[in-house]
Amino acid sequence: MDIRPLRVRPYRRLWLSTAVTSIGAQLTAVAVPKQVFDLTGSSGYVGLTGAVALVPLLVFGLWGGAIADMMDRRKLLLITNSGIALSSILLWLQAAMGAQSVWVVLLLLGVQQSFFAVNMPTRSAAISRLVPPELMPSAMALGSTIFTFGAVLGPLLAGALLPVLGLSTLYLVDSVALVLAMYAVWRLPPMPPLSGEIRRAGLRDVVDGFRYLAGQTVLLASFLVDIIAMVAGMPRALFPEMAERTFGDPPGGGSALGWLYAAIPLGAFVLGLSSGWLHKVNRHGVGVIISVCVWGAAMVGFGLSSALWLAVVFLAIGGAADMVSAVYRSSILQMAAPDDMRGRMQGVFTVVVAGGPRLADITHGWTAAGTGTAVASAGGGVLVIILTVASAIWLSAFWRYRADKQVATAME
Incomplete structure (x- = not known):
């Protein structure tokens, strides 16, 4: 790995706050769909969690990006981290008290995602203020x-802790981790707008962001291919059902559920450990297109798997491919957008990256309810490949994108 960005103290603090919260966040990511499935016994209801999370992401992700361009990003991180922590505490309380209402869980999930939707573009937009342009791919990696790493360890811990300590403990650990991470965010330097103008963000600022995006073919293409990969190819809404009915987990949860949730980030983590070569590749658009096609092929293999170990292997391959795609797409966005538009572009990025899987939860959950999990996953993987190849032909400027030229422009 290229660890040069960690020599920059402010970036190191932001990175450490991500390290502390990532494990806890993944415990909640397992606990919510598991609790919903336990309460309803339906993958359709698990898919509904995607719809509940999607609306706040659409609204607050776009608005949050505009806010990040108009106020001190450090202050905004503190506010949103506090909101995420409070919602996690409330999730713990309802589970510990034995509340049997799926609607309470969904309501709290929606509140948490509202704060998350503002936090993510702010956190991402802050990176370009902390590291030089030539280190951007390494910082993203x-x-x-x-x-x-947290996404690997978190689900495995969840699978181990569920039968022993119960579901409410997963929410509690996430709450504690979020509170601890507040110190690292507090130590970040102030990051007011470079223009010196601090004001309230309104609808006009969001519209201005879309006007800017409309003229940026490369940025539009990077968003499009990720939407294709996630909406058509992300099968996580199927994990609770497949863990029990395909791979033999007991009704209360077990190791198969943990492995399914951990497999994609496991592949990404292994790729990340050898990610030093990523900054040497200039054809970022080509890297994205190829990696998304590999993702689609891996989801086909996962959908057709009847053994847990084989399913985990295919998911891990998909995770490694998604890691390459994410690093290059993030680098393109950081370099191609100016600072006064970066928060808004990261807001769109958050809607795409976090909203796409929520749409996938809906489509995969209800497709599986009608046709079965194998058709939902494998069919989605085939669709990813077809649509990605078509996009590469249609948006040839993305295929020709070169990072070295963009860095040279940024340094001038």
């Missing part, structure tokens, strides 16, 4: 790697 480091951030993705530590996040995927």
Whole structure:
């Protein structure tokens, strides 16, 4: 790995806050769909969690990006981290008290995702203020790697802790981790707008962001291919059902569920450990297109798997491919957008990255309810490949994108 960005103290603090919270966040990511499935016994209801999370992401992700361009990003991180922590505490309380209402869980999930939707574009937009342009791909790889480390360990811990300590403990650990991470965010330097103008963000600022995006073919293409990969190819809504009915977990949860949730980030984490070569590749658009096609092929293999170990292997391959795609797409966005638009572009990025899987939860959950999990996953993987190849032909400027030229422009 290229660890040069960690020599920059402010970036190191932001990176450490991600490290602390990533494990806890993944415990909640397992606990919510598991609790919903336990209460309803339906993958359709698990898919509904995607719809509940999607609306706040659409609204607050776009608005949050505009806010990040108009106020001190450090202050905004503190506010949103506090909101995420409070919602996690409330999730713990309802589970510990034995509340049997799926609607309470969904309501709290929606509140948490509202704060998350503002936090993510703010956190991402802050990176370009902390590291020089030539270290951007390495900084993106480091951030993705530590996040995927938590995404590997978190689900495995969840699978081990569920039968022993119960579901409510997963929410509690996430709450504690979020509170601890507040110190690292507090130590970040102030990051007011470079223009010196601090004001309230309104609808006009969001519209201005879309006007800017409309003229940026490369940025539009990077968002499009990720939407294709996630909406058509992310099968996580199927994990609770497949863990029990395909791979033999007991009704209360077990190791198969943990492995399914951990497999994609496991592949990404392994790739991240050897990510030093990523900054040497100039054809970022080509890297994205190829990696998304590999992701689609891996989801086909996962959908057709009847053995847990084989399913985990295919998911891990998909995770490694997604890691490459994420690093290059993030680098393109950081370099191609100016600072006064970076928060808004990261807001769109958050809607795409976090909203896409929520749409996938809906489509995969209800497709599986009608046709079965194998058709939902494998069919989605085939669709990913077809649509990605078509996009590469249609948006040839993305295929020709070169990072070295963009860095030279940024340094001038």
